[in-house]
Amino acid sequence: MSLPIYLDNNSTTPLDPQVIEAMTEVYKSHFGNASSSTHPYGWYAAEIVQIAREEVASLMNAEPDEIVFTSGATEANNLAILGVARRASQKKRRDLLTVESEHDAVLDPVKELEAEGFNPILLPLLRDRKVYGLVEEESFRNAVSDKTLLCSVMLANNEIGVIQDIKQFASIAQEHGAVFHTDATQAVGKMPVDVKDLGVDLLSCTAHKMYGPKGVGALYIRKGERRPLMKPLVFGGGHEKALRSGTLNVPGIVGFGVACRIARAHLEEDMKRIKTLTARLLAKLQCSLRDVEVNGCLEPRLPGNLNIHIKGIDTVRLLGLTNTKVAYSTTAACQSDSTSPSHVLAALGLSNSEQLSSIRLGVGRFTTEEEIDQASDILTQAVVKLRK
Numbered sequence: 398m399s400l401p402i403y404l405d406n407n408s409t410t411p412l413d414p415q416v417i418e419a420m421t422e423v424y425k426s427h428f429g430n431a432s433s434s435t436h437p438y439g440w441y442a443a444e445i446v447q448i449a450r451e452e453v454a455s456l457m458n459a460e461p462d463e464i465v466f467t468s469g470a471t472e473a474n475n476l477a478i479l480g481v482a483r484r485a486s487q488k489k490r491r492d493l494l495t496v497e498s499e500h501d502a503v504l505d506p507v508k509e510l511e512a513e514g515f516n517p518i519l520l521p522l523l524r525d526r527k528v529y530g531l532v533e534e535e536s537f538r539n540a541v542s543d544k545t546l547l548c549s550v551m552l553a554n555n556e557i558g559v560i561q562d563i564k565q566f567a568s569i570a571q572e573h574g575a576v577f578h579t580d581a582t583q584a585v586g587k588m589p590v591d592v593k594d595l596g597v598d599l600l601s602c603t604a605h606k607m608y609g610p611k612g613v614g615a616l617y618i619r620k621g622e623r624r625p626l627m628k629p630l631v632f633g634g635g636h637e638k639a640l641r642s643g644t645l646n647v648p649g650i651v652g653f654g655v656a657c658r659i660a661r662a663h664l665e666e667d668m669k670r671i672k673t674l675t676a677r678l679l680a681k682l683q684c685s686l687r688d689v690e691v692n693g694c695l696e697p698r699l700p701g702n703l704n705i706h707i708k709g710i711d712t713v714r715l716l717g718l719t720n721t722k723v724a725y726s727t728t729a730a731c732q733s734d735s736t737s738p739s740h741v742l743a744a745l746g747l748s749n750s751e752q753l754s755s756i757r758l759g760v761g762r763f764t765t766e767e768e769i770d771q772a773s774d775i776l777t778q779a780v781v782k783l784r785k
């Protein structure tokens with residue numbers, strides 16, 4: 398059986414061949430523990446981890462010692478949020494400000510902290526066409542105060558791809574002395590991300606959304622005067638400056654480093670190509686089908702993300718007709734139960750039936766124009782059939 402055309406790049410991305418090559422070499426020849434300081438196996442492992450740390454840092458204009466390796470973005474988000482809250486010394490700062498459309502890896506730790514005496518505040522999304530899916534600056538400004546401990550706003554949304562004005566929000570948070578975290582999982586490697594320019598204190602990312610391996614990610618932690626104080630989640634051997642104990646995943650970290658190096662070298666070209674292909678896909682679908690609407694504003698949006706609502710279509714039936722030919726998703730597949738309704742689409746104001754008529758198509762580095770044309774034909778034929 399030939400595999401379906403892969404249009405689910407917001408869920409995960411295929412490994413870049415150069416990443417596979419680098420990781421294979423580590424698995425075959427460099428099995429040392431990066432903490433073994435008594436022999437060359439350990440020295441070499443530590444050296445390649447350091448090179449990867451420099452690559453990861455460089456992609457986001459951070460310093461290598463501001464990077465803590467984790468098992469992915471879920472852990473990075475948990476470390477950022479729980480880590481700051483559990484270390485907080487000022488009892489007057491109990492507000493945790495976030496947004497309704499965040500990933501569960503942000504919403505769940507925030508909810509968890511409610512039971513520990515913190516006060517979650519969830520901002521809504523704007524629903525006017527031009528700013529559809531964005532957070533209003535004024536409502537953010539009104540919600541931050543000297544009671545705010547931490548703000549967490551994602552850079553690019555995993556379901557609808559809209560890009561929030563993180564620079565503005567981080568600066569407002571800073572005026573009030575609050576820590577600012579961004580979940581940049583969907584953005585790093587897919588659009589320019591510069592921690593210094595954004596002014597964030599903490600930033601989460603993961604390798605498997607940028608053609609690297611699963612099971613490895615990072616938390617950027619600003620250094621210097623504004624370095625947030627944090628308590629680790631995992632205690633043990635004191636790795637990663639005692640913020641994340643556990644033997645380092647050397648092959649994964651090396652793969653992550655190579656993925657970052659490639660992303661940096663090809664960012665502009667990848668973005669341009671992927672944006673053109675995504676626009677082609679949307680134009681073809683909207684040309685051949687009536688009532689196809691984009692969920693969330695088209696600008697500013699992550700190149701490659703297309704979340705559409707196809708009026709009157711039950712996407713479970715659509716999947717039944719198409720999913721052996723085109724791979725895409727009906728909601729955030731990075732959640733373990735991908736059949737549950739989408740809290741992100743609900744935050745956009747979509748009714749239940751509109752949510753059930755929505756699909757997410759994710760174009761990536763390895764998508765070709767022929768695949769876009771074939772996929773739009775397959776989807777169009779299936780929708781026409783279902784509408785008969």
Ligand SMILES: Cc1ncc(COP(=O)(O)O)c(C=O)c1O
Nearest residue numbers: 469470471500502555582603731
């Ligand atoms: C925005 C966002 N945050 C967090 C995660 C979780 O990342 P990971 O799979 O590395 O734990 C994902 C996707 O899975 C995501 O899209």
